[in-house]
Amino acid sequence: MKRLPKSLGGQLKRLFLICLFASVMVTACAGCFAIVSANFGWLQARILLTTLSIALASVAGLACAAYLETRRGVVLPAVGVVLTLVGLVMVLITTWGKVVSEGWAHSTISICVLAVACAHLSLLSLCRLVWRYQIAMVFAYVAILGVAGIMLAIVWGELHSMEVYQVLGVAAIFDAAVTIVVPVLHRLSAIEGDALLQNDPFHRQRLLEEEISQLKVRLADLERARIELVEAEKYAPHSSVVNSKYQEEIYIE
Numbered sequence: 001m002k003r004l005p006k007s008l009g010g011q012l013k014r015l016f017l018i019c020l021f022a023s024v025m026v027t028a029c030a031g032c033f034a035i036v037s038a039n040f041g042w043l044q045a046r047i048l049l050t051t052l053s054i055a056l057a058s059v060a061g062l063a064c065a066a067y068l069e070t071r072r073g074v075v076l077p078a079v080g081v082v083l084t085l086v087g088l089v090m091v092l093i094t095t096w097g098k099v100v101s102e103g104w105a106h107s108t109i110s111i112c113v114l115a116v117a118c119a120h121l122s123l124l125s126l127c128r129l130v131w132r133y134q135i136a137m138v139f140a141y142v143a144i145l146g147v148a149g150i151m152l153a154i155v156w157g158e159l160h161s162m163e164v165y166q167v168l169g170v171a172a173i174f175d176a177a178v179t180i181v182v183p184v185l186h187r188l189s190a191i192e193g194d195a196l197l198q199n200d201p202f203h204r205q206r207l208l209e210e211e212i213s214q215l216k217v218r219l220a221d222l223e224r225a226r227i228e229l230v231e232a233e234k235y236a237p238h239s240s241v242v243n244s245k246y247q248e249e250i251y252i253e
Helices: 008-036 042-070 075-096 102-125 135-157 162-199 201-234 237-252
Strands: none
Touching: 008 042, 042 075, 042 102, 075 102, 102 135, 102 162, 135 162
């Protein structure tokens, strides 16, 4: 039986998930080999760094693909996926390359920082907040992009003063706080949403319209899958006959 076509977000999520499992297994094996091996050298270290980089990139890509699959946002997760792939390639070149310039190293760090920021925002954007809690996502964007901006300023501006690191620490704490608060507000929004469905007909109508639009997209995907299945059966008459005979045998038994 032919599988139904998945959305781009679903395909990317599956790809990053497979890469994550594979890289974690290889990293675990490389780590065990590093422990038991007496001659652990630079080659083994490069292999370990490569698999670890693929695992981290898979986590970031998985977060972006999950948000892309919801179809509630396109630009942010798409940029995150691109930055993740570009950053992974640059990290691998840095790991295995013999000559790496300072500008290349700064560019690699910058791409990775921006990729992590996009993945972080995509993960938080999976939360559904009622309108009065939407300000929390604004704070999340400010905190996450602020941390990324400070890190880029440190990398490119070579700012290594104590004041800069203090500002980075404050921004990171604020970032962590928002990361904890947003999922809590997501849960509260779900509870309040159930109450609003019972008391506010306009809110209920808006939610129903959103659900209907999502179902229409799903129905379009199913209709496209049905058409592709019918077209495939036209060019495979033998398989159709075999399947019909197999079903008749099962029915007779």
